[in-house]
Amino acid sequence: GFSWKLNDHPKLPKGKIIAMIVLDGWGEAKPNEYNCIHVAETPTMDSFKKGAPEKWRLVKAHGKAVGLPTDDDMGNSEVGHNALGAGRIYAQGAKLVDLALESGKIYEDEGFNYIKECFETGTLHLIGLLSDGGVHSRLDQLQLLLKGASERGAKRIRVHALTDGRDVLDGSSVGFMETLENDLAKLREKGIDAQVASGGGRMYVTMDRYENDWEVVKRGWDAQVLGEAPHKFRNGVEAVKKLREAPQSNDQYLPPFVIVDENGKPVGPIVDGDAVVTFNFRADRMVMLAKALEYEDFDKFDRVRVPKIRYAGMLQYDGELKLPSHYLVSPPLIERTSGEYLVHNGVRTFACSETVKFGHVTFFWNGNRSGYFNQEMEEYVEIPSDSGITFNVQPKMKALEIAEKARDAILSRKFHQVRVNLPNGDMVGHTGDIQATVVACKAADEAVKMIIDAIEQVGGIYVVTADHGNAEDMVKRNKKGEPLLDKNGNIQILTSHTLEPVPIAIGGAGLEPGVRFRQDLPGGGLANVAATVMNLHGFEAPNDYEPTLIEVVD
Numbered sequence: 357g358f359s360w361k362l363n364d365h366p367k368l369p370k371g372k373i374i375a376m377i378v379l380d381g382w383g384e385a386k387p388n389e390y391n392c393i394h395v396a397e398t399p400t401m402d403s404f405k406k407g408a409p410e411k412w413r414l415v416k417a418h419g420k421a422v423g424l425p426t427d428d429d430m431g432n433s434e435v436g437h438n439a440l441g442a443g444r445i446y447a448q449g450a451k452l453v454d455l456a457l458e459s460g461k462i463y464e465d466e467g468f469n470y471i472k473e474c475f476e477t478g479t480l481h482l483i484g485l486l487s488d489g490g491v492h493s494r495l496d497q498l499q500l501l502l503k504g505a506s507e508r509g510a511k512r513i514r515v516h517a518l519t520d521g522r523d524v525l526d527g528s529s530v531g532f533m534e535t536l537e538n539d540l541a542k543l544r545e546k547g548i549d550a551q552v553a554s555g556g557g558r559m560y561v562t563m564d565r566y567e568n569d570w571e572v573v574k575r576g577w578d579a580q581v582l583g584e585a586p587h588k589f590r591n592g593v594e595a596v597k598k599l600r601e602a603p604q605s606n607d608q609y610l611p612p613f614v615i616v617d618e619n620g621k622p623v624g625p626i627v628d629g630d631a632v633v634t635f636n637f638r639a640d641r642m643v644m645l646a647k648a649l650e651y652e653d654f655d656k657f658d659r660v661r662v663p664k665i666r667y668a669g670m671l672q673y674d675g676e677l678k679l680p681s682h683y684l685v686s687p688p689l690i691e692r693t694s695g696e697y698l699v700h701n702g703v704r705t706f707a708c709s710e711t712v713k714f715g716h717v718t719f720f721w722n723g724n725r726s727g728y729f730n731q732e733m734e735e736y737v738e739i740p741s742d743s744g745i746t747f748n749v750q751p752k753m754k755a756l757e758i759a760e761k762a763r764d765a766i767l768s769r770k771f772h773q774v775r776v777n778l779p780n781g782d783m784v785g786h787t788g789d790i791q792a793t794v795v796a797c798k799a800a801d802e803a804v805k806m807i808i809d810a811i812e813q814v815g816g817i818y819v820v821t822a823d824h825g826n827a828e829d830m831v832k833r834n835k836k837g838e839p840l841l842d843k844n845g846n847i848q849i850l851t852s853h854t855l856e857p858v859p860i861a862i863g864g865a866g867l868e869p870g871v872r873f874r875q876d877l878p879g880g881g882l883a884n885v886a887a888t889v890m891n892l893h894g895f896e897a898p899n900d901y902e903p904t905l906i907e908v909v910d
């Protein structure tokens with residue numbers, strides 16, 4: 357039968373203190389002026405590199421290596437941390453939705469049939485991120501869903517579109533909105549009353565995460581449900597074009613707007629009897645809205661009016677909370693993660709990050725599962741993020757505070773694994789501010805230094821890696837790799853993640869002398885890290901885990 361008990365590693369001892377450090381958005385790319393990690397002073401990360409190939413190497417962090425549909429898909433934190441924590445590669449949300457749409461199974465399952473009940477007399481509302489970024493959602497999936505729902509009886513459809521500019525180029529919202537408006541116009545020709553109803557920039561409207569700032573969700577609620585927003589337009593394209601004209605405006609932070617009819621009346625508030633689908637497959641930035649839509653008891657903001665609707669998520673966003681209770685596609689079932697195994701085998705764990713990445717080293721790490729496996733064995737610490745600012749203003753973020761907490765946890769000797777996420781490279785990289793990203797990278801490097809110093813003091817081991825690339829390339833490039841210019845001759849800033857591999861380094865006074873990276877896994881990826889860390893804790897990994905990256909030579 358199944359047992360949580362892990363076999364002892366034949367050569368490696370138990371009981372070592374291991375720092376598991378994840379630098380968010382820290383890939384490896386050619387050194388040049390748009391590589392902020394290269395430009396920044398990063399002596400600690402640089403020193404690891406000198407240990408190659410035995411103590412430093414690169415691992416894949418994008419595409420199929422992390423369960424994404426194709427190798428053109430950049431990595432992201434959800435799939436990266438899932439792979440790191442679970443030690444296996446799962447077909448991820450993006451892929452599962454593709455398959456369900458392709459086979460038509462999405463229309464046969466419970467979730468769709470549940471919302472379909474409203475099609476005769478109610479409106480179908482689709483709320484989500486409008487882009488082809490493939491991190492939270494994809495435009496082509498929305499298009500297929502619009503087509504599929506209208507062919508299956510939806511007579512009145514309203515889209516509540518959040519503009520991106522974070523997983524895709526800033527300014528691309530106009531094109532995506534044009535595509536959407538064209539599709540909706542074609543549906544109207546077929547007699548379906550289909551329109552954009554509201555919108556706003558993802559970072560300002562709806563898509564907050566880990567309860568950093570409920571105001572963001574409230575702004576969305578007001579526009580989507582109540583039909584109230586400071587800006588009113590007649591269609592989505594006009595809205596996005598006009599709002600982008602304001603100085604300093606960008607897709608990520610567009611203010612909320614509603615679309616109104618010729619009498620100035622909002623065309624698509626959500627009312628009793630309607631169906632609602634949130635079409636993002638990724639959980640972290642949709643689960644707050646899911647709570648607002650689904651929970652009867654809710655005190656995060658005044659919803660004013662709570663319509664009686666049938667609501668389904670594209671996926672179920674939280675398996676523990678069973679939220680939402682209806683969904684179109686089943687999420688990947690990520691079980692037996694390394695965190696759960698280790699807890700069952702006596703490994704005491706401490707995990708910490710600041711709010712904006714806290715769920716990454718807990719929820720995502722543990723296979724999209726909230727809470728502790730065993731509270732006696734684990735401690736999770738969240739440091740409040742600055743809210744209401746863009747992180748280029750405070751590029752050091754809470755790196756120092758996270759490192760201090762990790763240091764203290766290490767020096768307390770109460771834990772065997774001290775796991776952190778350092779958000780700087782990613783969160784500041786997403787702002788597209790190159791100078792600030794350089795400051796961010798330096799801050800992350802300093803945090804690493806503080807943590808590994810503590811590891812040296814206790815005779816522990818460090819494992820330093822990243823979840824995906826971002827700060828190492830801040831410019832959009834052509835196929836040849838040359839920077840692309842816009843109409844005005846300025847470089848096109850790349851706010852998104854990249855396809856680059858990420859470094860992994862091992863070391864520390866506690867690392868047995870014979871431990872080194874194997875040379876027979878050149879294609880290794882993030883999913884190989886879990887077995888590696890289990891070995892360093894003194895255990896063999898379960899058989900179905902991706903192989904360990906290390907070997908022990910005598």
Ligand code: 3PG
Pocket residue numbers: 380381431432433434491492522523641782786
């Ligand atoms: C975000 O949600 O901020 C971005 O779309 C993806 O960033 P992350 O995968 O690093 O969280």
Ligand code: CO
Pocket residue numbers: 381433782783786826853
């Ligand atoms: Co990111």
